[in-house]
Amino acid sequence: MMSNSVVKTHAQSGEKVFFVMGDRVERRARLEGTWLNVFDVSVPSGSRTPLHRHASPEVFRIIEGRLTIRRMTDNGLEEFEATAGDIVRIDADQAHGYSNPGPETAVFSAIVDNDMAEFFEATGSREPPEASPSADTLERVTAAANAHGITILAA
Template sequence: MDKLPVDRSEAERLTLGTDELTVLASTRGTGGGIFAVELRMPPGGGPPVLHRHAPDEVYRVLEGELTFYVGDGDDGAVRRVVAGPGDVVPLPGNTPHTIRNETDADAVAFGVHSPGEVMEGFARAAAALAAGGEPVMEDVLEVAQRHGIELLGPY
């Protein structure tokens, strides 16, 4: 188990595009059960396309405002959900979704992924890929597929 309580000033940080994840609980420290992060997203940030994966997610917005796009069932409809400080947004596994910051101020949320291996593996691989500069979409698709994440496009 990781050291408790978590010292945010010493926590690992991963950069995904313009977004920053502060790792609060790793799968190593939770026996694979969860990957918990503080997500800091600047204006215009967030994954560019709808995606889906097996793990469940839940977010609690701490600062600012995040917009969640969530697929609703088999008809292909996508619902737009705006969440502000204190709001909680649960996303069951395999639900098409994405998160964006459509405001002009940073947004911060606490997020938990369970089980955590898929999202932690993807976050680490995507951060490593981005460390080499702006990745090409073919490489992003390969990293996502390798970690069990289906990007739904358009790219």
């Protein structure tokens, strides 16, 4: 028989909040003794991630707004809209990316592994960007992605 566990999170000063390529990424939980990390990601209108892949699976639960999800399947590149309440599964090594085509910020929770959590911490800044990422920022993010087992396939 499996017991249920509850993880309670409390707002703290100095919470783990990062801005990665314009998205606001906030750690909600790191489940000790597991690879599970939970982040809330706020995606401004027009923001997107490039097509990429990594060895671990991910699960997204859309909280607000809508995202266009792109992921590679056996039939080619699939593109669909996910809205509040939808849950999206990304398999291990599945190429994927997302964009926010809507006028409002989209928010989703992401369950990710330790490599992805460390990538957020390594590439994230404490302040939101004032403009589109510079060539230096893109180079730094690509190097950090490679160091954390993330392959960027298309910018």
